[in-house]
Amino acid sequence: MAMRQLGMALGKDVAMVVVAGCSSVIQGMGPKDSYNYPVVNTAFASGPPVAAGMARAYKARNRDVTVVVWAGDGGTADIGFGSMSGAAERNEDMIYLCVDNEAYMNSGGQRSGSTPVSARTSTTPEGKRENKKALPFIMIAHNVPYVATASVGYPMDYVDKLKKAKEIKGFRYLQVLTPDPYGWLFDPSKTAEVAKIAVQTCYWPLIEFQEGKLTVSNESLHCLKGNTRRPLTDFTSIQGRFKGITEENLKSLQTYIDSLWDRIRSMM
Amino acid sequence: MLEVRFHGRGGQGVVTMANLLGEAAAYDDLYSAAFPIYGAERRGAEIESYCRISPHPIRVTSPITEPDVVVVIDPTLMSVNNPTVGLKKNGIVVLNSPHPVELSWRTFVVDATTVASEHGLIRSGWPMVNVVMLGALVKAIGTVRLESLEAAVREEFPEKIAETNVKAMRVAYDRTKEVVRVAA
């Protein structure tokens, strides 16, 4: 889903770097690809430097090409984090797209640094003990030209942000929440709905950071006040991965969400 | 083949000395191989560098253990270790020393520290005697020409520093004296 919208948003003159993850399987097998973009598949931790090398080669060849790194949350939050941070610090010219399905879905749904607290995965059958790594804030701290979050539940917002990112030079970071029915355990036909509820319950803030300024996207404005948020249980109760979550754990997830919004307010 | 071993302390430019001698040799159409011994590159640590010079291509790569010439640019090294170890019987020692020193080899002495100070060759409070001592070395061995060494120095350093060093090097060349042995 995130992939189709990417094509719509970015138009021509795009080259993609795909790091090992579920999308390297989606592409299909064998020599022919299902994308319209040229694609370099590469090892986990190498997406950003491969893209940096490509961007610099295009520059040397006077080719105006937007290089996009397509990575999962595991490739971003965990194994590829160092190389992404390095590329961001050097402000390499690329769009880094983190497709966040909150676990290592390619290898069968193990925990990642981006898995939320209390979610069950195949390596945390009792529920994860730690909070989701706050990647967007970490990227904002790199002070790169553009950081944004999106959800596949709000495709127009996602496409707008991709388009905006394409017009900017330097390191652009976009993290899109992509609920995975098989890992999160819900009915696949409800993917868009789950992605929407994640935003409505304020679990997943839609924000943008540009020229040193943080703004909250329209879909998330209601989250700035605690009393206008949709109850968190609307999000947790429709997914099997939170099944049997204790009151205490639900509270700790809520505390995490509140702290996100406190932080956003303080940065605005 | 002539094998020269340089002794000094980290930060005194011992490695540069070997390199400059090698480059000077090239101006005189000689082959050379200059290299440092690495590992103790701390400032103040004892350090060695090497330069081989030959009319033929040089194939040997190992460190020089039986040198023809030993150059000691830090006078304090003579008392704390033995820079002359392995020096050939008919070898030569070139010393930075304010006074004559009598050794069992032909020995050339110059007060390079004073020469460097006179010319304002001070870096971070240390007199830089490395290029100065090359003047003494050339006087002692004659294998490469002083002019070739000057050309190498001009190639290595920015103009102002090069000129000061060249001047000091010439002074050192003139002031270098062979120690005539008294004891048999």
Add this chain to the structure above:
Amino acid sequence: MKKVMSGNEAVASAVKLARVGVVSVYPITPQTTIIEKLSEMKAQGELSADIIRVESEHSAMAGAFGAAAAGVRAFTATASQGLLYMHEMVWWVAGSRMPLVMVVATRAVGAPWNIWNENTDFTQLRDAGWIMGFAMNPQEALDMTLQSFRISEDSRVFLPMMVGMDGFILSHTKVPVNVPDESTVDSFLPLRNQPYVIDPEDPVGMGNMFQPQDYMRLRHSIELAIKSSHDVIREVGRDYNSKVYHEIDYSTLNVPYKVDDAEYVVVSMGAWSGDLMEAVDSLREKGLNVGMLRIRYLRPWAEDEIRKALRGRKVLVLDRATSLGRGGPLHLEIASTVRGDVEALWGTVTGIGGVSVGKGELEGLIMEFVEGSKSEPERRFWYYPERVRRVELRTPREVE
């Protein structure tokens, strides 16, 4: 024109002359002065290449790979821990059949820490699908770096190439080096050639999931490419000799020295081959019929040249590298090449972790071989120079 320079400076000169588009590097001793020299050239406007100062060696190889895939010449350099850290990408580049060039200024591998020379970091990559040359002096480091771009980009090869050189012993030794001028190099090295370019104009995909049968065919294609690289290397070498520099013969992969009438042949690789040539000359003066075969290419492995040089001789293989538990990698390779064809075969590991083995010690070792091989035609051992013999070191086993 000859200029006095170190091996690392010679490599930097080659990178400049090869019109590299992107250099992607991370510093590590003893390679660092290559990238410092390139950075200095860049700052002075002498170097057209873009330099990516990445945050790790894994990214250094990844950056070079990305640049090469997007259509320019790419270069990186590393050693030891750095080479191990980039290991995954080293294999990835070969599997992607992407021409690029890496120089390895060899160094021992930890633990414990050791910055000095040893070739194990280089030799342990011989299964990765790269063309692997190893220089004997700074001149060869320059020449082979220039040749490697052409070898790597030849359509019969289309594989990355690494050039090894002994850390410090070559990387930091300054000797006169012939640096060709730009127009000479341009006449030798054509414009960049590669199997595919990642570009929106032709949206190909590379490196995605392969079915087992496709994968097996692809891996075999690398084996075949390495096979056909023998002729390419000889051809490129001859052309280099005729157009650029002729004082070192590049028409063969490996280099025999006084082998024709030799009863004993010592096999070696890298810088100490120079010391070995001195030892050979000196022993010949004493009446011993000894010669040397220098391995210049570890991949491809020129079985024909090696068999021809060693057949019927008594062979001593020197390894400045280990395949722990099996002695030295060159010895293993030689043994599998000349099985039954030689009168004696000894393999010795020495000069590890920066231990110097000079002409005198090499002569001693050869004499030990000459005497010992009479009664013991096959032997594998570690040779301790005097300094090593004196050491008393407790290993974990003895601590128990």
